[in-house]
Amino acid sequence: MALRTRRTVYYLALVVATTLLFTLVYNVGMAVWEGRPQPLYRSLEIVIQSFTTTGYGQDAPWRTPQMNLLAITMQLTGIGLILTAVDVFAVPWLRDALTPSAPESADDLRNHVIICEHTPRTEAFVTELDARGRAYVLVEADEERAGRLHEDGYRVVHGDPESTDTLRAAGIESARAVVADAADDTNASIVLSARDARPDVRVITLVEDASLARYHRAAGADEVLSPRQLLGSSLARQVPTTVTTDVVSCVGGADGSAIPLPNGNDFELVELTVAENSALHGTTFGEAHLRERFGVNVIGAWFDGDFQTPIGMGERLAARTRLLVAGESAQVEALQEATASTVRQFGPQRIVIAGFGDSGRAAADALADSRAEVTVLDAEADADADVVGDARDPETLAAAGIADASALIVTVADDTTAIFVTLIAREVNPDLYIVVRANEEVDVQKLYRAGGDYVQSLATVSGRMLASTVFEDEEVLAYDKQINVVRLPAGSLVGSTIVNEGVRTETGCTVVAAVRDDETITDFDPEGFTFEAGDEVIIAGTDEATTEFERTFGV
Numbered sequence: 001m002a003l004r005t006r007r008t009v010y011y012l013a014l015v016v017a018t019t020l021l022f023t024l025v026y027n028v029g030m031a032v033w034e035g036r037p038q039p040l041y042r043s044l045e046i047v048i049q050s051f052t053t054t055g056y057g058q059d060a061p062w063r064t065p066q067m068n069l070l071a072i073t074m075q076l077t078g079i080g081l082i083l084t085a086v087d088v089f090a091v092p093w094l095r096d097a098l099t100p101s102a103p104e105s106a107d108d109l110r111n112h113v114i115i116c117e118h119t120p121r122t123e124a125f126v127t128e129l130d131a132r133g134r135a136y137v138l139v140e141a142d143e144e145r146a147g148r149l150h151e152d153g154y155r156v157v158h159g160d161p162e163s164t165d166t167l168r169a170a171g172i173e174s175a176r177a178v179v180a181d182a183a184d185d186t187n188a189s190i191v192l193s194a195r196d197a198r199p200d201v202r203v204i205t206l207v208e209d210a211s212l213a214r215y216h217r218a219a220g221a222d223e224v225l226s227p228r229q230l231l232g233s234s235l236a237r238q239v240p241t242t243v244t245t246d247v248v249s250c251v252g253g254a255d256g257s258a259i260p261l262p263n264g265n266d267f268e269l270v271e272l273t274v275a276e277n278s279a280l281h282g283t284t285f286g287e288a289h290l291r292e293r294f295g296v297n298v299i300g301a302w303f304d305g306d307f308q309t310p311i312g313m314g315e316r317l318a319a320r321t322r323l324l325v326a327g328e329s330a331q332v333e334a335l336q337e338a339t340a341s342t343v344r345q346f347g348p349q350r351i352v353i354a355g356f357g358d359s360g361r362a363a364a365d366a367l368a369d370s371r372a373e374v375t376v377l378d379a380e381a382d383a384d385a386d387v388v389g390d391a392r393d394p395e396t397l398a399a400a401g402i403a404d405a406s407a408l409i410v411t412v413a414d415d416t417t418a419i420f421v422t423l424i425a426r427e428v429n430p431d432l433y434i435v436v437r438a439n440e441e442v443d444v445q446k447l448y449r450a451g452g453d454y455v456q457s458l459a460t461v462s463g464r465m466l467a468s469t470v471f472e473d474e475e476v477l478a479y480d481k482q483i484n485v486v487r488l489p490a491g492s493l494v495g496s497t498i499v500n501e502g503v504r505t506e507t508g509c510t511v512v513a514a515v516r517d518d519e520t521i522t523d524f525d526p527e528g529f530t531f532e533a534g535d536e537v538i539i540a541g542t543d544e545a546t547t548e549f550e551r552t553f554g555v
Contacts, residue, residue, distance in 0.1 A: 011088045015081060022047045022074055033064040051078030103150070105169035106137045106157050113470060114139060114170045116161035116190050117182040118149060120440060121206060121227065124463025125179065126154070131544050132471070137170050162189045164197040177202040177470050180221075181462075184212045191219040204469055206462060210358050223469050227462040231437055232362030232411060234461065238271070238435045238454045239351055239367070239407040269326045269485060269512070269540075272339045273453070276319035279338055286313030294335045295523055296327035299510045299540040309541055310504055320453055326512035326540065328522055349406040352377060354391040354421055356384065359411035359437050375400050379412075391421045394428065402428055410436040410452075415443040419450045426451030486546050487515070490535040491553035498526040507552055508545035513538040 027043035030036050036059075049055050050071065062068050106112075112135035115122050122138070129136045138156040140146035146158035159166030161182065172178065172194065178201055180190040187205040194203050204223040205216045213224040274280050280288055290298050300309030302322040308315070317323075325335060349372045353360050356378035364384075367374050377400040378385040389396035391412055402408065408425050410418050418436050425432055435454040438444045447455040493501055498511050514521045514529065515536040521529075531537075539549055 007088050011084060014084075018077060018081070019044070019047055019051070022050075022070075022077070026070060026074075029067050029070055030059070033066045034062060047074060050074040051081060053078060103156075104158055106155065106171050109135055109137060109171045110174040111176045112136055112171065112174070114167065114172060114175050114178045116178065116180045116187075117141070118145065118154075118156075119181050120459040121462035121466075122179065122181045124441070124457075124459040125466040126463075128463045128467040131542075131547050132467070133547060134471075139166060139170050162186065162193050164193050167194055167197045172197045172201055175201060177204055179466060179470070180205045184208055184216075187221075188216055188219040191216060191221045195220045202470075204466065206466075225462075225465050225469060226358060227458055227465055228358035229362040230465060231456060231458055231461045232359030233366045234456060235359070235409050235411065235435045235437060235454070236363040236366035238456075239349075239372075239409065239433060269324070270332050270336070272323045272325065272332075272336055274317050274319060274321045274323065274339050280317050281319055283317055284313065285311045285315045285317060288317060290323075290325070290335065294327070294338070295331045296325045296335055297510055297512045297522070299324045299326060299512060307542070309508060309510065309545070322454070324540070326510075326522065331523075349373070350375065350401060350404060351407045351409065352397075352400045352402055352405045353409045353411065354378075354397075354400075355411035355413065355437075356380075356382060357411060357413070360409070363409050363411065375405070392417060392424065394424055397421075397424060397428060402432070405429065405432060407433040407435070410434065415439050415447070419443070419446055422447055422450040422452050485512070485538065485540045487536055487538045488550065490514075490531045490537050491550075493531045493537065493553055494533050494535065495530065497528065497530055500527075501553075503539075503549070507541070507548040509539040509541035509549045511537050512540050 023040060023044045026047055027038065027040050030038055030043065046059055051074065053075070060071075062071065113129065114137055115125065116139045118138050118140055126136060126138075136155060138146075138149060138154055139161040140149060140156055140158060141160050143158055146156050149156045157166065157170045159169060161167070161180070167178070175198075178190070178194045180187040180194075180203065182190065184207055187207070191203050191205060194201055202222050203220065204225065205221045206225050206227060207213050207216060208228070210226040210229055213226060216224045285298075285301075290296060298311065300307055301311050301315070301317075301324065302308075303315065303318075307324075323335075323339070325332065327335075351367060351372045352375045353363055354377045356364075356376050360376070360378070361384075364374055364376060375386045376382075376384055377387045377389070377391055377396065379388070379390055381388050387396065387400045389399070391397065391410075402425055410421050410425075412418050412421060415438055418438070422434055422436055425434060434452045435456075436447045436452045438447055438455050438457045439459075441457045441459050444455050444457050493503075498504075503509060503511055511526075512522065514524060514531065515538065516532065516534070520538075539546060541549070
């Protein structure tokens with residue numbers, strides 16, 4: 001039963017019970033205290049008159065104080081019931097009358113994306129769509145939530161996403177894809193409904209429990225995405241080990257597979273952390289002259305969790321500042337030495353994973369081929385867990401060897417727990433490298449302030465993962481990053497140079513490589529390299545920047 005219906009039923013029951021009680025008390029009082037017995041129906045009439053403040057007839061005045069007190073009590077009760085009736089009936093009616101309701105169909109949409117259910121993950125996806133100028137429509141079953149989204153400016157349709165009629169009303173006949181992000185079982189039902197409404201539509205689902213992905217595929221889903229697993233692997237890549245580097249030299253396929261770039265071995269996209277004992281620590285970006293000294297393209301940097309591109313010349317490279325650079329292997333290695341990142345790579349490292357759900361398992365799998373010693377800490381007893389206990393307990397962290405560990409990967413169930421674990425771990429081991437999964441985007445900065453070195457939002461990764469899957473033609477690389485790295489035709493850059501066109505100034509993008517005749521060129525002069533017909537560019541920047549590049553250069 002809906003909340004509003006329950007409130008109405010409870011109110012009417014209260015009115016009936018109160019009326020009957022006062023009728024009986026008043027009837028007895030008139031006979032015992034006043035000596036004027038009367039029928040129950042007359043006592044009922046007096047109670048109703050009192051509740052509605054319409055008068056008392058010939059019964060007033062009463063001679064005894066008991067009856068006068070009873071009359072006062074009935075009057076006050078009547079006023080209370082009237083005020084309650086306003087809250088139960090009038091206020092909801094006014095709210096419904098004044099609140100815009102979401103439409104039940106979407107008109108004039110083509111090549112759009114239908115998103116079933118509004119969640120933090122689909123909110124990040126909507127941000128991606130808005131940045132690309134792509135059309136979408138949200139399907140929301142909850143009428144009140146749909147109304148709020150509509151009022152906030154979202155393109156939303158109110159209806160059951162499991163209904164074929166609702167999907168048709170959302171324009172599935174002309175849609176590019178359907179994305180389902182409800183409960184895992186509901187998503188399977190949405191897939192079946194989408195197939196009924198339009199058999200050839202592309203359907204993508206997100207799954208909380210990775211073991212249930214096969215049932216989504218059995219229902220007919222084209223792609224089943226598990227952001228928690230992807231994020232776990234991404235977090236593991238943030239931990240420098242003796243045999244792994246955070247290098248992306250291939251295009252990410254829709255299913256997470258790797259499609260090598262031309263001459264991919266010559267092109268590296270790397271995140272490097274400035275160490276406190278490095279030559280770069282304390283210098284400004286302008287003073288560092290990274291391109292002149294190392295030949296690399298500096299795409300941007302994370303300062304306290306905020307990604308900046310381009311980097312201001314006056315920005316200071318403090319400890320734990322993370323640089324995102326692109327270049328040839330030798331150039332990247334030289335810069336890596338300058339940032340002193342290699343000091344983390346002497347001898348096998350000890351890494352603790354706190355939380356062994358999908359993300360934790362993916363992180364452990366990603367570290368399996370490294371020389372690192374991995375200790376798994378989880379709240380539930382598991383055959384793969386080395387330490388069982390609450391990660392918020394300092395003694396449990398001590399048992400996991402946090403004091404001697406070089407890195408901690410935090411993938412616990414909720415952000416509040418993650419914040420507390422990070423605070424304790426940082427206090428116990430100030431030199432610990434801490435990477436954390438944030439379930440909510442709003443908690444990212446809290447986790448950085450708590451002491452995290454690298455924090456990635458599950459919602460952000462999910463949004464980028466969806467964008468990479470839905471828009472395969474854009475060849476989005478590294479969709480677990482906070483930026484886009486995209487390979488596109490050179491467009492109107494043909495016949496000109498990067499400097500002449502002011503690519504970075506006009507769009508905020510960095511051209512990290514050019515592709516000519518199947519050869520990737522990273523070491524080129526921005527002032528002298530002239531683009532030719534058929535050339536492609538690999539650019540890096542925020543969503544807004546890459547969209548502006550496409551718009552500016554006619555791609």
